[in-house]
Amino acid sequence: MGERNLVSDQGLRLDGRRPGELRQIKCHMGVFSQADGSAYLQMGNTKVLVAIYGPHQVSNKNKNTQETAVINCQYSMATFSTGERKNRPRGDRKSEEMSIQLRQALSSTIKIELYPRSQIDIYFEVLQADGGNYCACVNAATLALIDAGIPVTEYICACTASLANGDIPLIDITHLEETTGGPNLTVAALPSSGNIALLAMSQRFHIDHIPKVLETALKGCKDIQAILDRVVRDHLTEVGNSIGWNAQTLPVL
Template sequence: MPPPDLLSSQGLRLDGRRPNELRRIRCKLGVFTQPDGSAYLEQGNTKVLAAVYGPHQAAKSKSSVEGVVVNCQYSMATFSTGERKNRPRGDRKSQEMSLHLRQALTAAIKTELYPRSQIDIYIEVLQADGGAYCASVNAATLALVDAGVPLRAYACACSASMAWRGAQPEPLLDVGHVEEAAGGVVLTVASLPSTGSIALLELSHRLHSDYFEMVLSRAMQGCKDIEIVLDKAVREHLAEGWTKQDVVTI
């Protein structure tokens, strides 16, 4: 049977959420003026900044006639984890994260509109409390929206894990650091919820195929919930943002 109890007998998780609840998401678009688009996003205690430059002319070596080249850089602030990190970027984990981000975001961007160009996306994790990848994708989506890059749909990422309530398997949505560290399996999904397609799927441990469907559908549901939150944030930003910009231009 699985290790420690992630669900209490009353059906609450360690931090007081129910199994199908996300952590609190707070976000803000347009936090910087230098980049073409930027966003700040908090998912519980995980806090991420995203900045987008471009589309601009691609470097010769990278240029592609097919579509725009998406260039991602993921880095974690040295103060983001409990124990101080040595280098913020360039290590294996960060490189892998960059590739994964690129995969998810390329799927969302209408790349064919900008041949021979390049979009740079910079992600900075300020505080990591589990699910840094998910928060990065969500923040990057907002930054892309802020930059005015045409998207097929919102790209949302969410994680899910497995716990037991008595003998009943119960998938957990949006896994925090404590639940991650408990050793359970973590399924990370990046998807375009409005089209229902999956851009990236990653599984941290082995999971018996009996439970896979259940965990995946919970993670997909989480993506849809996140899309609603992001959409609301974008609409609010536009409502107030236009007026602000008017003031600036006049």
């Protein structure tokens, strides 16, 4: 199967979506009572759990003098998350790289200056991988941070984009599209302000294609933000019903 087959003559992708259509997103906040904040998010068949502990005292004494919080991210994949059983679900080079990229993106929205000499631990577990693992982790972390009550400047959302048939932009790429298609672009953005926290390409894009693919990814981030915002409001409404607090009056971040 080649890249030319990613979109049919009827304008449908391999999983039946339109080129600019996101996969179905399901998410829940507060899934772990032991953690300070947690969330479960499913984008298509990609499923992730995020748990947050902190802020708490810095475990490394050498970092205890920092005037901002230390963000510790740990990314791992369950051994059953892919078709091939993983021998090392955590600690390998790819997991360490993902942890660094996640910390980079989340540090752009967490108000780390409010927690001097403190540490925030964020744990990511991919239960099922079907493309967009990084994006699902970022989006779930946004919900977990809000569940933990950690101040953020705004929602941070992530989405992938690619091209099919040479010039048709695709959004929210699956694993099959990643492996059979061309290069794809991963973007973590702050949609309200329009800032980009992380941008990564799997392969080189032609310079003429970058604006179109980037615009598609940013549109996906805005659409995801709207979905996450509804989830947050529904969750806060449910929690706040007992005290008569109306979450619908919250401003949109």
